[in-house]
Amino acid sequence: MIKAKTLVPALAAAAMLSGAAYAETELTVYTAVEAEDLARYAETFNQDHPDIKINWVRDSTGVITAKLLAEKNNPQADVVWGLAATSLLVLKTEGMLEPYAPSGLDALDPRFRDADNPPSWVGMDAWVAAICFNTVEGEKLGLTAPTSWADLTKPEYAGHVVMPNPASSGTGFLDVSSWLQMFGEEKGWEYMDALHANIGAYTHSGSKPCKMAAAGETVIGVSFAFRGAKSKAEGAPIDIIVPSEGIGWDMESTAIVAGTANAEAAQTLVDWSITPKAMEMYNVGYAVVAIPGIAKPVEFFPEGITEAMIDNDFEWAANNRSAILEEWTKRYDTKSEPKG
Known part of the structure; x- marks a missing residue:
C-alpha cells in the first residue's frame, strides 16, 4: 500500500510534468493581414490549438517585407502568415525560409504553393x-x-x-x-x-x-x-x-522563417493554415481561396x-x-x- 506522504509528491510531480507538456508556446508571427481580422484569425486557430499563443507583428506588405529582409542575419519572426507570395519569393531567394510540406498540401490549387518539394511557402487566398x-x-x-x-x-x-x-x-x-x-x-x-x-x-x-x-x-x-x-x-x-x-493579382501566403527556435509549433500553424477550416475563415475576407470548391459567393x-x-x-x-x-x-x- 502506498503511503499518503509518498503519493502527494508523486501527484505533484505528475501535475508539473503535465503542465510542462501543455505549456503555452508563443509564436512571433509577421503579417500584412488587415488589422481588423487578426483577432479572428488567432481565435479560430486557438479553437484547435489553445496551447500556442500568437504574438502578431502587423504592417503593410512593403514594410513587413523590408523588416524581414533587415532582420535576415538575426531573425525575430517564427512564421509569416499572410504576406504576398511575391514577397515570400524574395525571402526564399535570400535563403530565409524553411522548406516544409504541410499536411493537406495536395488539396491546394497548384498555383497556391511554391513549386519546390518541399515547398518554401503555401498560399492561403488571392486578392x-x-x-x-x-x-x-x-x-x-x-x-x-x-x-x-x-x-x-x-x-x-x-x-x-x-x-x-x-x-x-x-x-x-x-x-x-x-x-x-x-x-x-x-x-x-x-x-x-x-x-x-x-x-x-x-x-x-x-x-x-x-x-x-x-x-x-x-x-x-x-x-x-x-x-x-x-x-x-x-x-x-x-x-x-x-x-x-x-x-x-497576388496571393496571401504562409511560411516558416529559417532558424526559428519553435519549429514544431510553427509547423502546427502552417499545417492549420491550409485546412478547410482556415479556408472558410479566409473566405470571410477573400472571394478566392487556395482549396478549390470551398469559397462561397460574395455579394457584389x-x-x-x-x-x-x-x-x-x-x-x-x-x-x-x-x-x-x-x-x-x-x-x-x-x-x-x-x-x-
Missing part, C-alpha cells in the same frame, strides 16, 4: 485588382465610369484617381508589376507616367483608395475587388470595375474575375521587385501620402 468608382460623385462632376486601365489617363480624371504606393502596399505592387507585364516595360512606364498626371495621392494601404471612393473622398480608387464588394454591401454608392485589359463581387486574372509571372515580379520599386519611387513618390 485581385479592381477600380472602385463613386457613382454619386462622378455624376456631380460629369465624369463617366472608366472601363479600362487606359481610361484612367483621360484628362477628365485629373486629380480624381487614388491608388496604393507599391513600395508599401502589396496591392500597389501587383498593379505596377501587372501593368509592366501586360503592356511591356517601356509602354508600362509610359502608361504610369500618364496615369501619374491624374493621381490625387498614393496611399500606403491597398484598401484605402476604395474606402476613400466609398466615402466620397475621391471618385476613383484603384484597390482590390473584395474591398469594393464589402463597401458596396455596406451601402456605398460605388461600382466595382474590372478593367478590360486584365487584372493583376464582380463577375468575370477569374477570366480577367492575368497569367502572373510571380518569379519575374519577385526577381525585379527592387528595381521596379526604385524606378517607381524615383518617378512618382512626390504624390505619396505621409507615412505614419
Whole structure:
C-alpha cells in the first residue's frame, strides 16, 4: 500500500510534468493581414490549438517585407502568415525560409504553393485588382465610369484617381508589376507616367483608395475587388470595375522563417493554415481561396474575375521587385501620402 506522504509528491510531480507538456508556446508571427481580422484569425486557430499563443507583428506588405529582409542575419519572426507570395519569393531567394510540406498540401490549387518539394511557402487566398468608382460623385462632376486601365489617363480624371504606393502596399505592387507585364516595360512606364498626371495621392494601404471612393473622398480608387464588394454591401454608392485589359493579382501566403527556435509549433500553424477550416475563415475576407470548391459567393463581387486574372509571372515580379520599386519611387513618390 502506498503511503499518503509518498503519493502527494508523486501527484505533484505528475501535475508539473503535465503542465510542462501543455505549456503555452508563443509564436512571433509577421503579417500584412488587415488589422481588423487578426483577432479572428488567432481565435479560430486557438479553437484547435489553445496551447500556442500568437504574438502578431502587423504592417503593410512593403514594410513587413523590408523588416524581414533587415532582420535576415538575426531573425525575430517564427512564421509569416499572410504576406504576398511575391514577397515570400524574395525571402526564399535570400535563403530565409524553411522548406516544409504541410499536411493537406495536395488539396491546394497548384498555383497556391511554391513549386519546390518541399515547398518554401503555401498560399492561403488571392486578392485581385479592381477600380472602385463613386457613382454619386462622378455624376456631380460629369465624369463617366472608366472601363479600362487606359481610361484612367483621360484628362477628365485629373486629380480624381487614388491608388496604393507599391513600395508599401502589396496591392500597389501587383498593379505596377501587372501593368509592366501586360503592356511591356517601356509602354508600362509610359502608361504610369500618364496615369501619374491624374493621381490625387498614393496611399500606403491597398484598401484605402476604395474606402476613400466609398466615402466620397475621391471618385476613383484603384484597390482590390473584395474591398469594393464589402463597401458596396455596406451601402456605398460605388461600382466595382474590372478593367478590360486584365487584372493583376497576388496571393496571401504562409511560411516558416529559417532558424526559428519553435519549429514544431510553427509547423502546427502552417499545417492549420491550409485546412478547410482556415479556408472558410479566409473566405470571410477573400472571394478566392487556395482549396478549390470551398469559397462561397460574395455579394457584389464582380463577375468575370477569374477570366480577367492575368497569367502572373510571380518569379519575374519577385526577381525585379527592387528595381521596379526604385524606378517607381524615383518617378512618382512626390504624390505619396505621409507615412505614419
